[in-house]
Amino acid sequence: MKTNKKEKIILLAFLTAVILVILISGWGSKKADKNELVFIIDYGNSGKQALQVPLAGKKRVWNLLQQAALLTDAKVEADNNFTPVKIKGFLNGTGGKHWVFYLNGIKQDISPYDVYAGPADKVVFRFQ
Numbered sequence: 001m002k003t004n005k006k007e008k009i010i011l012l013a014f015l016t017a018v019i020l021v022i023l024i025s026g027w028g029s030k031k032a033d034k035n036e037l038v039f040i041i042d043y044g045n046s047g048k049q050a051l052q053v054p055l056a057g058k059k060r061v062w063n064l065l066q067q068a069a070l071l072t073d074a075k076v077e078a079d080n081n082f083t084p085v086k087i088k089g090f091l092n093g094t095g096g097k098h099w100v101f102y103l104n105g106i107k108q109d110i111s112p113y114d115v116y117a118g119p120a121d122k123v124v125f126r127f128q
Helices: 005-023 061-072
Strands: 036-042 048-054 076-078 084-087 099-103 106-108 122-127
Touching: 036 061, 048 061, 061 076, 061 122, 084 099, 084 122
Parallel strands: 036 122
Antiparallel strands: 036 048, 076 084, 099 106, 099 122
16 A cells, blocks of 8 residues: 555654653643753744743654644644644745744754754744
8 A cells, every 4th residue: 555745744743743742741831941941832923832841862843843733732734844834723924924943042944853952942933
């Protein structure tokens, strides 16, 4: 049976999320310490969601986004490079805005799949 590329990406994202749920515990809203990563999904004028996760070592930002999406019910759609094109109904191009992500305040111009974040880092996905 042949599986198309989109189905493989969806399956990979689902499996990654399940593994992260098993391996990472303690997502919460308390103040982050030096062993916690801060993860924010900023919807622009429509609010934002902030999470902190205890983290040992580095994780792909894409995997962290999948985990946050599961925990916040923010469905993510991405292109073939794992770059989000839609998060929780906010579609790239709407109102001239697009999803952009930052690591420690620095805009990243590459796929979140190619970027790693670790303890004490701050990741922000912003619709701007």
